[in-house]
Amino acid sequence: MSWSFRIGRYFGIDVYLHFTFVLVLGFLAVVYWKAEQDVLRVIEGLLFFLAIFLCVLLHEFGHALMARRYGVKTRDITLLPIGGLARLERIPQEPMQELWIALAGPAVNVVIAGGLALLLTLGGAWQPLENLTPTGGHFAERLLVLNVFLVLFNMLPAFPMDGGRVVRALLALRLGFARATRIAARLGQGMAFLFALVGLLLPQPMLVLIALFVWIGAGQEAGAAEFKSSIGGVAVERAMMTDFRVLEPDDSLGRAVQFILAGAQQDFPVVDQERVVGVLTRRRLIEALTQRSPTTAVREVMTFQFDVARPEELVEDALARGRAQDLQLLPVVREGRLVGLLTVENLSEYVAIQAALRERQRV
Secondary structure, three states: OOOEEEEEEEOOEEEEEEHHHHHHHHHHHHHHHHHHOOHHHHHHHHHHHHHHHHHHHHHHHHHHHHHHHOOOOEEEEEEEOOEEEEEEOOOOOOHHHHHHHHHHHHHHHHHHHHHHHHHHHHHOOOOOHHHOOOOOOOHHHHHHHHHHHHHHHHOOOOOOOHHHHHHHHHHHHHHOHHHHHHHHHHHHHHHHHHHHHHHHHOOOHHHHHHHHHHHHHHHHHHHHHHHHHHHOOOEHHHHOEOOOOOEOOOOEHHHHHHHHHHOOOOOEEEEEOOEEEEEEOHHHHHHHHOOOOOOOEHHHOOEOOOOOEOOOOEHHHHHHHHHHOOOOEEEEEEOOEEEEEEEHHHHHHHHHHHHHHHHHHHO
């Protein structure tokens, strides 16, 4: 995720912190100082905030490690001021797998809350709940309450939150993945509308921000489900681009620029004697032009790290492989000869056309 910086790698997963997190820490420091006028209380307040996000991080690792059990890798985890985000490489194939992955995060918070409750009981440190404030009361008890809140909040049926994913998994057992996602997304956007309404009436800006996150996330998940449904069982040769341009290693970057300006193609396979030897993406071309002359040979900036697809393999398998390697372009090769290109843009057009055809048949 952009505007984030890496803070470590744990269990083989990179963890990132969004820069707004630092801004929130500074804001809280000012708020605590104005409320308490005490450096130690400010430090305690900031430590409590960091402890909350440690619990959020453990929550996300609950999702990630359960997903790993089912063979689903996690690209990375990003901590945001409104929570955490674990990016899975793909959605589990079986609804029950998604159900257990969704429940694993809140289960971590339940374990944390249980451990804190045991600690408070053994130490005889329980206090009346009315004595707890964001800056006052026993540290462990406040953290326990926050973990209970995280469980209850995340289990709201507001897709794409954990509760919404549980709803989708249960619906998918009977209705299929695409239809279950559409229903869960509508439910999530309905919940988002209620969040926004309550946030505006109270007023609570954070609730409005969460409502926006849920609304956008539900829409994106519905779109992704539609995309997956459209390419399910489709062979690469049915969706690949067959009218395309190629570059040779000795071509100049200026020639690539001419191709981009002349048509819609953004990324190019580099072919030498009918064999694909590299790939030049638009992003890499733009980066090169900021430092090199347009007369620079393509071979000097092309990437040699690429994968190829076979015409007979399924689009979803080829696309999953490309996403795992962060590739924008997959050359399609038959018997060593380039016969097509598989790109996200072309697949999007294919999905849009298939959706239009299905709508026509329905009408």
